[in-house]
Amino acid sequence: MISVLGAGAFGTAVAVSLARNGGSVQLWAHDPAHVEALRQARENVLRLPGVPLPDNVEPIERLDDVPPEAVILLAVPMQTLRHLLQDNAEHFLARTLVACCKGMDLKTHVGPVQTISDCVPTAMPAILTGPSFAADIAHGLPTALTLACRDERVGKALQQSLTTPNLRIYRTTDTIGAELGGALKNVIAIACGVVIGARLGDSARAALMTRGYAEMQRMALRLGAKPETLAGLSGFGDLALTCTSEGSRNFRFGLSLGQGEPFDTDVTVEGAATARAALARARELGIEMPITGAVTALLDGQVDVRQAMDMLLSRPLKDE
Numbered sequence: 001m002i003s004v005l006g007a008g009a010f011g012t013a014v015a016v017s018l019a020r021n022g023g024s025v026q027l028w029a030h031d032p033a034h035v036e037a038l039r040q041a042r043e044n045v046l047r048l049p050g051v052p053l054p055d056n057v058e059p060i061e062r063l064d065d066v067p068p069e070a071v072i073l074l075a076v077p078m079q080t081l082r083h084l085l086q087d088n089a090e091h092f093l094a095r096t097l098v099a100c101c102k103g104m105d106l107k108t109h110v111g112p113v114q115t116i117s118d119c120v121p122t123a124m125p126a127i128l129t130g131p132s133f134a135a136d137i138a139h140g141l142p143t144a145l146t147l148a149c150r151d152e153r154v155g156k157a158l159q160q161s162l163t164t165p166n167l168r169i170y171r172t173t174d175t176i177g178a179e180l181g182g183a184l185k186n187v188i189a190i191a192c193g194v195v196i197g198a199r200l201g202d203s204a205r206a207a208l209m210t211r212g213y214a215e216m217q218r219m220a221l222r223l224g225a226k227p228e229t230l231a232g233l234s235g236f237g238d239l240a241l242t243c244t245s246e247g248s249r250n251f252r253f254g255l256s257l258g259q260g261e262p263f264d265t266d267v268t269v270e271g272a273a274t275a276r277a278a279l280a281r282a283r284e285l286g287i288e289m290p291i292t293g294a295v296t297a298l299l300d301g302q303v304d305v306r307q308a309m310d311m312l313l314s315r316p317l318k319d320e
């Protein structure tokens with residue numbers, strides 16, 4: 001049994017994909033009305049329209065209904081993860097918990113794996129991350145992800161149980177690299193959206209992706225990540241997807257900022273809170289993260305797009 005907690009686009013897509021592969025899948029939502037709508041429509045009309053829920057996906061509203069042997073996937077937005085874990089800690093004790101969120105917590109400045117460890121010290125945390133749009137997974141398009149778990153035995157078992165014919169899962173023990181790659185690429189994707197929205201050109205985007213990758217590495221390596229994790233699916237792979245596709249909400253949010261247009265506040269944009277959290281963490285660690293700083297200043301209304309670019313271009317010249 002696999003229990004997916006969080007019935008947004010990603011949770012629903014993963015539940016659908018795993019259910020098609022056989023076996024029972026629970027899909028928990030925190031809002032009873034949402035659960036009822038999933039039961040009635042057999043579709044997540046709001047977040048993943050046009051994808052029917054297979055019969056073996058069971059929408060549930062009570063965490064009590066998650067059986068002890070279930071593998072739990074946490075597919076909620078990053079800024080709700082800590083509350084979910086703290087408010088329902090009795091349901092998570094000594095469980096294997098696979099985070100699917102990409103971000104850093106605004107209050108604690110840490111990613112999802114560290115958040116699980118902090119909130120439920122008896123749990124075995126893991127993370128499933130990498131380049132993947134929910135719609136692609138739901139439509140059975142080929143996708144490759146990284147599963148990171150410090151315990152090799154648990155990681156191998158998760159890799160087996162989460163792999164499907166369309167979803168290829170690579171494994172690592174480097175949870176730090178996996179969680180930071182997935183979190184920080186969202187900030188760089190916002191920056192790339194801004195330059196494209198402001199018509200500053202594809203060359204500027206390539207520069208931002210490259211220097212953004214350097215910034216991601218700087219923080220991740222300092223915190224103990226392996227360089228090869230950053231160069232893999234969860235880092236470079238997801239950076240490439242998110243910075244170049246209008247399928248990305250972070251990129252689209254940046255586009256709107258660059259065009260001076262409003263953006264739908266109901267859309268999940270993980271990079272906005274993560275920019276602030278990452279900048280705070282970088283300051284604690286004494287690490288330079290100028291793109292993250294520029295994105296944060298732009299989001300906080302301290303600078304406009306031109307001034308944000310000037311912040312980056314007027315930095316002292318340095319070696320690559």
Ligand SMILES: NC(=O)c1ccc[n+]([C@@H]2O[C@H](COP(=O)([O-])OP(=O)(O)OC[C@H]3O[C@@H](n4cnc5c(N)ncnc54)[C@H](O)[C@@H]3O)[C@@H](O)[C@H]2O)c1
Nearest residue numbers: 007008009010011030047076077078080101102133134268
């Ligand atoms: N959508 C994608 O393509 C995709 C791909 C990979 C990873 N992710 C990651 O998955 C996570 C979830 O994103 P999403 O796209 O599914 O978001 P979404 O915006 O589609 O849905 C978010 C869901 O979270 C629910 N929610 C809100 N507050 C909650 C709370 N307090 N407790 C429990 N649930 C709550 C909402 O009801 C909603 O159903 C994010 O961290 C995102 O980065 C998304």
Ligand SMILES: O=P(O)(O)OC[C@H](O)CO
Nearest residue numbers: 130131132248249250251
């Ligand atoms: O829509 P985004 O920007 O949250 O990106 C979705 C996934 O993280 C892409 O891998």
